[in-house]
Amino acid sequence: ANKDGSMIRMRDIARVELGAKAYTRDSRLDGAPAAVLSIYLLPGANALEVSAAVREKMAVVEKNFPEGLDWLVVYDSAEFIQQSITEVIITLIEALLLVMLVVYLFLQNWRTTLIPSLAVPVSVVGTFIAMLLLGFTLNTVNLLALVLVIGIVVDDAIVVVENVERLMAEEAMEAREATIQAMSELSGALVATSLVLAAVFVPVAMLPGITGILYREFAVTITVAVLLSTIVALTLSPALCAILMKREAVGKKNWLFQKIDDILDKGAEKFGTLVGLTLRFSGRTLLLFALMLGLCWLLFNKVPASFMPIEDKGMFFVDMELHDGSTVNRTKPVIARAERFVMNHPAVAHVFTLAGENRRSGANEANGQMEIILKPWELRKGGGYTVTKVIDEVRQELATYPEIVVQVSQPPAIAGLGLGSGVDLVLQDRTGTNWEGLLEATDEVIQKANLRRELTGVASPVKPETPELFLDVDRAEAKALGIPLKDIYGSMRTFTGSAVINDFNLYGRVYRVRVQAEAEFRARPDALQYFYVRSETTGAMVPMSVLASIDYSTGPAAIDHYNMFTTAKISGDPELGYSTGDAITTMREILDETLPPTIGYEWTGLTQQEVQSGGEAAVAMLLAVLFVYLFLCALYESWTIPIAVLLIAPTGIFGALLMVYLRGLENNIFFQVAIIALVGMAAKNSILIVEFAKQLVEEGMSFKDAALKSAKMRFRPIMMTAVSFILGVLPLVLSTGPGAVARQSISTAVFGGMILATTLGILVVPLFFVLLGKLDRRLAKHVSHDTKSEAIGDAL
Incomplete structure (x- = not known):
């Protein structure tokens, strides 16, 4: 309420809607929007019993589904x-x-x-x-x-x-x-x-x-x-x-x-x-x-x-990465194009796609993945459509997409050990101070590995050149105007990201109230002119552009550690006709001839077990x-x-x-x-x-x-x-x-x-x-x- 008693409603100054927590991911099943639940076994659990229990429970839950909502078991390891x-x-x-x-x-x-x-x-x-x-x-x-x-x-x-x-x-x-x-x-x-x-x-x-x-x-x-x-x-x-x-x-x-x-x-x-x-x-x-x-x-x-042995489990994964800094809106059309090709394959039963994340690199708007489920073995053996053959055809198609780097892999032979059935390792900076040297070694190893006939799809999830904006705060000016640094950072987080205000109940569920600036007012660096911070000394609203400037920069999206060393993950698959043993031997040769003394490596996942x-x-x-x-x-x-x-x-x-x-x-x-x-x-x-x-x-x-x-x-x-x-x-x-x-x-x-x-x-x-x-x-x-x-x- 204003001093004169008039009311200012939120709808007068903001757009209010019920929406998703974030819009950096998009999941679809066979081209239609879908919410995916992944169910994992606890230690000692029996896969067949869990599968039967889940189906029995879902048969009860579906009675309360609204009209038009259905459920489907896309892949069941049982x-x-x-x-x-x-x-x-x-x-x-x-x-x-x-x-x-x-x-x-x-x-x-x-x-x-x-x-x-x-x-x-x-x-x-x-x-x-x-x-x-x-x-x-x-x-x-x-x-x-x-x-x-x-x-x-x-x-x-x-x-x-x-x-x-x-x-x-x-x-x-x-x-x-x-x-x-x-x-x-x-x-x-x-x-x-x-x-x-x-x-x-x-x-x-x-x-x-x-x-x-x-x-x-x-x-x-x-x-x-x-x-x-x-x-x-x-x-x-x-x-x-x-x-x-x-x-x-x-x-x-x-x-x-x-x-x-x-x-x-x-x-x-x-x-x-x-x-x-x-x-x-x-x-x-x-x-x-x-x-x-x-x-x-x-x-x-x-x-x-x-x-x-790599068994035909009737499914495989496709992990995709666009150029660093790509948004999910750019990732989705590429995935949709690949999805249309795969859905038309005679051996494919279902295609689950996820934009904004993949198995190897994690959450990033430039990432995407497809989980491709094949028809039962007896329905595709007549055409000779083994999982290996389908993978080869999908890999050839995606090789024509210049905007993405693709890794195609089958599930690991033992669930929980690694992300796929190929070769997994990490390079380690043993000095802890040579990040640039680690990146150079990673690039050189990947380049050499992809030239070898025993290996295919060798890549690293490290994104060292991710575009970012650097906020340079004029601390002296902020102090002179009576504005604490925490207020500057808090305002930037609210405007460009979001801030949680409180919760409320609706339809038997708890919703969070989030506040952020409209997209058009936070889409460009010059948006600082639209952001204001209140001075604690004068009470006046000070433009953010007076207090700070924004510069373009690049840097790693994330820095991983393995056994306390700074690391870069590398993964790949054996080429058709070669075994994981051949791939490991080849990769070991490349590592031994490429890595400097300050960079070491460790095998991970199933590769370590092998x-x-x-x-x-x-x-x-x-x-x-x-x-x-x-x-x-x-x-x-x-x-x-x-x-x-x-x-x-x-x-x-x-x-x-x-x-x-x-x-x-x-x-x-x-x-x-x-x-x-x-x-x-x-x-x-x-x-x-x-x-x-x-x-x-x-x-x-x-x-x-x-x-x-x-x-x-x-x-x-x-x-x-x-x-x-x-x-x-x-x-x-x-x-x-x-x-x-x-x-x-x-x-x-x-x-x-x-x-x-x-x-x-x-x-x-x-x-x-x-x-x-x-x-x-x-x-x-x-x-x-x-x-x-x-x-x-x-x-x-």
């Missing part, structure tokens, strides 16, 4: 998880059926087939109980372990049944007598093979960090299942053999079974001949073995490396081999015989590397855990030969004859167990759809590895047994001679 688990369960069933078919074809009788078949449900159910007690969740890692286990848990029971059947046929024993005799021959080998597999995974389960977490569930799942299958083979299987197996069934074969037997018999004879040749030409065999080791090293360097996991995987492999070796040393009471068992492992590793290389897969964490498992599984075959050969040597047979006889005798059970395992993982090798890359990585490695370990590996085991057995005997004689000499010397 769908990918559910589809991946469903695919693995289907593969698990396929593997089980294949293994049962193989067992029946080899054993050729439903009674004998039932015996190893019962090992599967007992082992799998027991493993689920152990997982529940240990607090494990049902996920892709332990389900993959269970699929591999299907082909392993029947091994021990198959060996028992095959040996009982052989004794009944060759020695004319009754089932009970044959079972007792078979178990006396096999118990040691069964326990040894199972404990070897357990020993392989003991060090793996103890690894720290994310790598250890991923390894641990896989290791524990396989170990528990294998130990349970051994208990079944030592208890239930012998009892069933004595009850179910009948002598009259032996020898009654149809043409198919007879053909299989003939193939196995001829195979055993040819295998024995080949083993004889390896023993006869031991020097040449060792030379070929050394050549294979060299090829292993060559393949290891050829296979691209990564931390986790760099760390490389060393951890090597440690895990060495510890696994060491544990197995020490266990076998204790079992055989020898330092040399265990080496004969373990030397089958290189053939399996060579097969794994060769198969992965031929399929164009990567050396990732799933491949690495497959290699560790392969060491144990290959050693199982080796133990079957070495254990029996050692028994024959103890009975007085020569090393050579014992190796030949053991190889022929164990050929059939080794083939039966190996073929059942190889065909058991075949569905994984051929799998497609969500999560297929992880399934293919682990299965291809063990598939190729077991093929070569079963064909080439068991050929060299007898040779190593003979060579190392003789060496062990010489060492024993030498030690015995030295001991006797010392005893005589003491007596004298």
